[in-house]
Amino acid sequence: MRGILSGAFLLQALRISVPYVLAALGGVASERSGVINIALEGMLLVGAFGAAVGALASGSALAGLGAGVLAGVALAALYGLAVIRWRADQIVCGVAATLLALGATRYFLKVFYNSTSNSPRIPSTDGLGWAILVGAALLAALAEAGLRRTAIGLRLRAVGEHPEAARSVGVRVAPLRWLGVLLSGALAGLGGVWLAFDQHGFVANMSAGRGFIALAAMILGGWRPLGALGACLLFGGAEALQLRLQSSGMGLGAGTVQALPYLITIVALAVRGRASVAPRALGT
Amino acid sequence: MSRTRIGRIGDGSRKLDSGSRFEISRSVPVLLPPALALLVALAAASLLVVAYGQSPLHVYRLFLDGTWGNAYGIGQVLFKATPLVFTGLSVALAFHAGLFNVGAEGQLTLGAFATGLVGAALPPATPAAIALPLAVGAGFCAGAAAGAVPGALKAWRGAHEVIVTIMLNFVILAELSDLGKRFYDRESVHTAHVVAGATLARAGAFFPSLRGSALSGAALLAAATAIAVWWLLQRTAAGFRLRAVGLGAEAAATAGISVARQTVIAMALAGGVAGLVGANAVLGYKGYYEEGFAGGVGFMGIAVALLGRNHPGGIVAAALLFGTLSQGGLAINAVVPKEIVEVLQAVIILAVAVSSATVRRQAAQLATGARA
Numbered sequence: 001m002r003g004i005l006s007g008a009f010l011l012q013a014l015r016i017s018v019p020y021v022l023a024a025l026g027g028v029a030s031e032r033s034g035v036i037n038i039a040l041e042g043m044l045l046v047g048a049f050g051a052a053v054g055a056l057a058s059g060s061a062l063a064g065l066g067a068g069v070l071a072g073v074a075l076a077a078l079y080g081l082a083v084i085r086w087r088a089d090q091i092v093c094g095v096a097a098t099l100l101a102l103g104a105t106r107y108f109l110k111v112f113y114n115s116t117s118n119s120p121r122i123p124s125t126d127g128l129g130w131a132i133l134v135g136a137a138l139l140a141a142l143a144e145a146g147l148r149r150t151a152i153g154l155r156l157r158a159v160g161e162h163p164e165a166a167r168s169v170g171v172r173v174a175p176l177r178w179l180g181v182l183l184s185g186a187l188a189g190l191g192g193v194w195l196a197f198d199q200h201g202f203v204a205n206m207s208a209g210r211g212f213i214a215l216a217a218m219i220l221g222g223w224r225p226l227g228a229l230g231a232c233l234l235f236g237g238a239e240a241l242q243l244r245l246q247s248s249g250m251g252l253g254a255g256t257v258q259a260l261p262y263l264i265t266i267v268a269l270a271v272r273g274r275a276s277v278a279p280r281a282l283g284t
Numbered sequence: 285m286s287r288t289r290i291g292r293i294g295d296g297s298r299k300l301d302s303g304s305r306f307e308i309s310r311s312v313p314v315l316l317p318p319a320l321a322l323l324v325a326l327a328a329a330s331l332l333v334v335a336y337g338q339s340p341l342h343v344y345r346l347f348l349d350g351t352w353g354n355a356y357g358i359g360q361v362l363f364k365a366t367p368l369v370f371t372g373l374s375v376a377l378a379f380h381a382g383l384f385n386v387g388a389e390g391q392l393t394l395g396a397f398a399t400g401l402v403g404a405a406l407p408p409a410t411p412a413a414i415a416l417p418l419a420v421g422a423g424f425c426a427g428a429a430a431g432a433v434p435g436a437l438k439a440w441r442g443a444h445e446v447i448v449t450i451m452l453n454f455v456i457l458a459e460l461s462d463l464g465k466r467f468y469d470r471e472s473v474h475t476a477h478v479v480a481g482a483t484l485a486r487a488g489a490f491f492p493s494l495r496g497s498a499l500s501g502a503a504l505l506a507a508a509t510a511i512a513v514w515w516l517l518q519r520t521a522a523g524f525r526l527r528a529v530g531l532g533a534e535a536a537a538t539a540g541i542s543v544a545r546q547t548v549i550a551m552a553l554a555g556g557v558a559g560l561v562g563a564n565a566v567l568g569y570k571g572y573y574e575e576g577f578a579g580g581v582g583f584m585g586i587a588v589a590l591l592g593r594n595h596p597g598g599i600v601a602a603a604l605l606f607g608t609l610s611q612g613g614l615a616i617n618a619v620v621p622k623e624i625v626e627v628l629q630a631v632i633i634l635a636v637a638v639s640s641a642t643v644r645r646q647a648a649q650l651a652t653g654a655r656a
Contacts, residue, residue: 036446038386038446038450078634082634082637082638086638086641086642087641087645088634088637088638088640088641089637089641091384091386091446091586092586092587092590092633092637093633093634093637093638095386095583095586095587095633096587096630096633096634096637097630097634099580099583099626099629099630099633100627100630100631100634102626103623103624103625103626103627103628103629103630104623104626104627104630106621106623106626107332107621107623107624107626107627110621110623111335111336111621209454212450212451212454215447215450216451219447253462253463254461254462255458255459255460255461255462255463256458256459256462258454258458258461259454259455259458259459259462262451262452262454262455262458263451263455265447265451266437266443266448266451266452266455269437269441269443269444269447269448270437270441270443271441272443273441273442273443278444
């Protein structure tokens with residue numbers, strides 16, 4: 001058990017948490033504006049792919065970061081087009097966007113790198129990974145303050161709670177929802193950039209359910225940025241602990257620890273019951 | 285009150301700002317959105333094929349030859365369509381009660397696991413007449429249990445079934461990869477082989493030209509299930525109660541129907557039908573439950589139900605289309621990446637979702653005069 005609270009352990013917990021935090025913040029941005037986002041998984045994935053392609057094509061990690069964020073925004077734009085502009089079902093389109101991300105990244109992996117499994121290695125990320133780690137924490141604080149204290153945050157929440165009321169006082173609903181959805185793409189895309197940088201390349205399906213863990217964290221955190229941050233750190237910490245216990249040949253089974261975030265979220269939903277704090281106009 | 289049709293997944297559970305939006309008169313051409321979606325998909329496919337430097341016509345030719353062009357191809361298409369019929373019906377059953385089942389993936393996995401365990405645990409000499417119902421029934425029950433949990437949480441705690449089913453998928457997959465290990469054959473990720481009586485006959489045993497195809501009696505079970513679901517929904521009082529809740533929970537409650545009870549029943553039925561996938565994958569194909577066999581079939585069920593307009597007949601047709609795509613991907617893989625097919629499936633879902641929303645809105649506008 002020695003070293004559980006060591007620096008290395010904390011660092012590992014943080015590293016695991018980064019993509020959760022960024023994707024969960026993206027979820028908050030989208031859902032507080034009233035748009036359900038189960039496409040976070042797909043946005044993480046295209047973000048990671050964009051980062052690898054950008055970094056490998058240009059040789060610059062910064063270009064990779066830009067490309068990853070752009071890829072996330074592009075998928076978010078497609079999703080927004082379907083659900084905001086054309087008002088299609090958000091759950092169905094969220095599933096489709098994630099399937100699209102899975103298929104498209106694998107298609108282009110073959111087209112660009114002639115591989116079914118992974119991209120070539122990204123040589124150097126110029127310490128940008130660390131900047132993203134610090135950035136994730138700052139973004140969480142910024143998002144909390146932005147949602148609570150700025151006019152645009154207030155309006156975003158208003159269209160997520162009661163779009164008719166917002167409309168009646170002159171707040172335009174669609175632009176704010178676009179803002180929420182595109183922000184979610186940028187944030188989840190950045191989470192994907194971290195994944196690609198952390199693993200020095202793109203691997204097929206490398207998001208591996210992280211977008212759904214982020215979704216769980218967002219719900220557990222009560223759709224609030226700092227709440228989501230806390231839940232992400234809890235999930236990341238549990239995973240790091242499991243890895244550590246496993247390497248010392250003890251502890252819970254890997255599957256049980258993997259299931260933990262989801263189980264906790266189900267229990268929280270059941271306990272909270274109808275007194276849910278979900279944005280009231282979610283899905284409309 | 286005019287007779288209405290629900291044109292969109294999830295409407296019943298998420299009451300929005302106006303009732304009229306959900307009402308579509310029967311005159312709306314229900315086939316328009318799928319047809320539009322197929323056109324969009326065809327255009328997208330041609331684009332991806334051309335981008336890869338190949339001729340679309342050549343690729344389509346290969347695609348057709350490898351699917352409906354020979355007996356083996358047809359057998360494989362039917363084999364791949366079979367689980368999609370189950371998961372499509374699963375999503376549709378929940379939908380008719382106003383619920384959205386995103387949990388078919390977990391339900392079918394738990395069901396197939398149970399089917400594999402029961403099929404292997406039976407005495408070796410068990411006759412098929414006993415072994416098959418037991419193994420298939422175990423799959424149904426396990427799937428139903430996995431469906432009943434989110435149903436109960438929705439009914440009595442108000443927990444949203446979409447979130448709970450998504451989360452439960454991961455819980456089931458993760459726990460099975462952990463606890464399931466205890467039941468696996470040594471050095472493998474699969475359970476022991478089921479007894480001879482619990483295996484479903486392959487089509488190749490009756491039709492020599494289908495030899496080598498994995499098509500089995502499970503396809504007949506899928507067809508029978510589709511008919512049973514249609515009969516249940518359209519011809520029985522139980523099905524009427526279920527649909528009544530989906531069409532309007534408050535009205536149903538006023539009429540004395542327990543919404544909570546119907547919610548649990550619908551989700552349990554949905555999970556049970558998804559749990560039948562094990563008949564195809566375990567009893568008809570591999571002979572054992574293998575980790576990771578589902579591969580997204582549960583999620584594709586959402587697409588199948590959407591494309592099939594939640595009607596059992598439409599679901600069978602949509603499952604055949606997606607089965608064709610999946611088999612066709614293998615047929616064209618030598619020329620263009622088979623991942624094109626995955627992109628296509630996603631494009632079809634998006635296009636159907638968008639075009640049905642548009643058709644529904646326009647129908648609502650026609651029905652109520654020009655609404656903003």
